[in-house]
Amino acid sequence: MSGTPLVPPHRKLSTSRTPGMHRSTPRRHFQASGAHYMETEIEILGPMAVRCAGTVQHLQSAQARVAFARLVLAGPEGVTRDELADVIWPGELPPTWASALRTLVSRLRAVVEPLPGGPAEPLVNRGGRYVLELGGEVVVDVLAATGAVATAHTALDAGDMVTAARLATRAADRLRFPFLSEHEGDWVCEQRERLADYLVAALEIAGRAALRAGDHGRAARLAEEATARAPERESAHRCLMAVHEAMGNRGEALRAYQRLRRYLAEELGADPSPETEAAYLALLGPSSAGGPPGGAPASGHRPVPFVGRRREMATLAGAWSRAAAGRRQFVLVTGESGIGRTRLLREAGAAVAAEGGLVLVGRCDPATTVPYQPLVEALDSYVAASPEDPLDAVSPAAREPLRRLLPSFGVPCPPGELPERPILFAAMTQLLLVAAAERPCAVLIDDAHWATPQTVELLRHLLRATADARLCVVLTARSDLPTAAQRRVQVGLDEAMLPLEHAGEASEVALGGLDLASTRALVQKLGTAAVAGAAHGDPVRRAFARSGGNPFMLLEMLRGTGPDVVPPAVARLVAAKQAAIGRDATRLLQVAAVADPPLTFDSVAGVADLDTLSALDALEALLNIGLLTEVTAAGSRHPDRPAIYEFRHDIVRQAVNEKMSDARRRHVASRQRAAAGSRRDADPRLSRTGADRA
Incomplete structure (x- = not known):
């Protein structure tokens, strides 16, 4: 409806x-x-x-x-x-x-x-x-x-x-x-x-x-009245969902959707419309009250068209098709910040919903106090929207653990009072199997790099215990992880994939930047002329080259003054990454931003005045967080030469450079000139970004 x-x-x-x-x-x-x-x-x-x-x-x-x-x-x-x-x-x-x-x-x-x-x-x-x-x-x-x-x-x-x-x-x-x-x-x-x-x-x-004026309290009261007067009216519920999401209360937004879904099922025997399902899936992203790239468009921005990604969507569609046929699937979507992991997940969820599949969503938050947060959110949405009591279909032993864990059954108990993990894991597995038996089910979990070790353990248990279920589990995780804890989560997810990959039941979708054709399609669909501010040449091609096709950076340039200016949002993203890498890595990064290409380890380490081990640690931090990338010797025309490094995105190099003081910039440039004669191993065919690499 x-x-x-x-x-x-x-x-x-x-x-x-x-x-x-x-x-x-x-x-x-x-x-x-x-x-x-x-x-x-x-x-x-x-x-x-x-x-x-x-x-x-x-x-x-x-x-x-x-x-x-x-x-x-x-x-x-x-x-x-x-x-x-x-x-x-x-x-x-x-x-x-x-x-x-x-x-x-x-x-x-x-x-x-x-x-x-x-x-x-x-x-x-x-x-x-x-x-x-x-x-x-x-x-x-x-x-x-x-x-x-x-x-x-x-x-x-x-x-x-x-x-x-x-x-x-x-x-x-x-x-x-x-x-x-x-x-x-x-x-x-x-x-x-x-x-x-x-x-x-x-x-x-x-x-x-x-809501658009920022009066969230009034917006909530009006939306609540609208849904009370017309409980079947989906647009009113979508308005209420948007209000709660804008207030940063994603849990209430999810519950608003669940109340609608239950009402439609009980009173009309119908499912929510694709538009409402899309609003539900949009809750995967960060709250519009703030958050990293990937959330809802800012106020005043037009919705961003979905372009490209045919290969990635085909992989997800194939996994869903196999899952719907009774062969459980696991897909891990990886990529750097702003690359479009959340958007791909939303589009995949919308496609599943359009085919009549059951879509359950959850997200990992970095400071959550909810145990097993993403799977609790996913299963709770199923419980809240079920017209019948879903506990009737699970064993008596599973009912009490689920009542104590899922909010829809009342006030959850403190984490320390939850049942032991084997009991809890078994109960959640039973409920998920009930959902998948009702109709093919997709569990979509965003930002899995924030998952707790306990959540990763539960995910691995669910994947082992649901082999014959009509279930497709799709996770997204950043590949540019700044902390060792997040990298350990990634390792746990990789380990969970190994046995499934051998059986053909798991796959990874590594998201790269949009290609130039998709970039042009995006510009055409947006109808934007913002890139006209480019200093020379084809402004769309230049924006594409400077962003590496990263949708977040690309869109910020399209909406701003052109590809030659660092947008404020990109500057904030780069600053946040710098804050996570430590002093030595920051010094190495600043040298790289000022230095002329090509960048070699010896040249930047020497100018940064770091010893070999400190410089290696700093370099690895920059590679892990995706600020620099390595051009290996095997990938060049001179395999006997040492590896060369470059900024993954030229707009990032400019952002780092502009944040430096003039005094530091002059100091770095002076040291680089002094060391150029003895330590520079130049290759004129390599540019700063590698875009013109031979």
């Missing part, structure tokens, strides 16, 4: 001017700051009233109110006598209904005839239809409110958050009033449903405007 659009397409509630029809003026009614005086205002919602020149007329009988509402909203089309009678008496018509209707119409004429600027006889019988014609500046609250919702939606799309919030909030305030609460019947119920749709749309628009 995809949910109704933000603005329900109910043409009968149009506010356009039609000859012979009163004009509804949502601009005056909802945009005039503090001005509530209208020449004539008809309030249908709540206590029905006609306000004119300081006087107020109320319609006393329920029959008069429903008849008046029907005539007002019919506009120039009018209603037949039978249609009007069916609205007034929705059940069986009384024997004297014809004379009673004439009497009622006469009373309504007394209400509308005194209106200034109107025709002498506003309520007439024309061609067998009753038509109510109101002249002058007449505002009908229903039409003004629904028109304001449409205008607010347009303002939201245009980025005018102030106007969108003001119009949507005032529309919602009016639409909360009941519509003919004392009356029933098909027409009344239809109008209530339409107005309820408009109210939820107004709440969504106001909530999204508040």
Whole structure:
């Protein structure tokens, strides 16, 4: 169920001017700051009233109110006598209904005839239809409110958050009033449903405007009200998910999705729409409240198209196909920061969901206090969204450990009070097998390099114990790991792959940069001209060369002032990497940033004034974290020469260089010139980045 659009397409509630029809003026009614005086205002919602020149007329009988509402909203089309009678008496018509209707119409004429600027006889019988014609500046609250919702939606799309919030909030305030609460019947119920749709749309628009304005508390309240009023409306739940994600509360965002999924399964027997599944998968990335590359686009940025990656997606699709056929698969996706691991995982998850697979997601956070965090998140999402009690399908021995571990069963117990690992591992394995037996299942875990040793141990156990399950486990991990602990996690994941690789049940997807064709496709789809700031040549090719096709760096250059300027986000990423490598490695890196190519170990170590072992440690740190890369002797045309090193991305070299003080830059350059005669082993065919290597 995809949910109704933000603005329900109910043409009968149009506010356009039609000859012979009163004009509804949502601009005056909802945009005039503090001005509530209208020449004539008809309030249908709540206590029905006609306000004119300081006087107020109320319609006393329920029959008069429903008849008046029907005539007002019919506009120039009018209603037949039978249609009007069916609205007034929705059940069986009384024997004297014809004379009673004439009497009622006469009373309504007394209400509308005194209106200034109107025709002498506003309520007439024309061609067998009753038509109510109101002249002058007449505002009908229903039409003004629904028109304001449409205008607010347009303002939201245009980025005018102030106007969108003001119009949507005032529309919602009016639409909360009941519509003919004392009356029933098909027409009344239809109008209530339409107005309820408009109210939820107004709440969504106001909530999204508040979210974009950074008022997260208000956005959350509005989104909660929208989901409470329309629990089946997926767009309202997506709004709530976005609010919680923006607040950095990914757990609540996941629970909002789970509540929707359970409701759809229990009440409608349906799954969430692909758009909602995509929003769920987007929670894999870092919170929009902050985080490293790979998260949701920043405010004001267009969504990034997915380009290239055909080979990688084909590998993942093949693994999923084998898993769906009953042969468990494990895929490890690796790559440097900003290379697009999370985005690839999202696209793979969307493809699985589109094929009817069960997608369970989790992510490893560096400072988590949740034991076995990614698998707890993945399995808890299955439990929370299951219409039946999933514990009925596991053994009695597994139920209590799962109740104590998974949040959906209550408040989890402290980690120190959890059952022993063999018991806990067996229980989680049973639950995962139950999920995979229900339908083919993909478990997607992002940022596995942050996993705890206990989580890696659990992953290895699950992989060993699920050989015949319709299960595909996909993990992403950085290949440029700054700490020994993270590298140990990588080693554990590699060891978990070995026995599965031999059986053809595991594979690694090593993500590199986008190629030039994909880069050009990305620029074309984004419609950006930012790279026009290149100093010379083909700006797209230059941005590609300087970024090495790294999507994060590439996009930052496209969105900035061109490929010749270091974007602030790239500078922050480089600074974060420098902070993780230590003093000696930083000194070696600074020398490399200033030195002329080619870079050899002896040349940079000598200028950095480091002894051999310290320089080797520093060099290995720079290689591990992906700032430098090695051009091996076997890869050059001179295999007898020592290895040569280069920056993986030229934009990184520039960022390091610009962060240095002028004094340090002059000092390094001076030492390099002094050492050039005796220690430089140059090869003119090697450039700083290796892009022009022969």
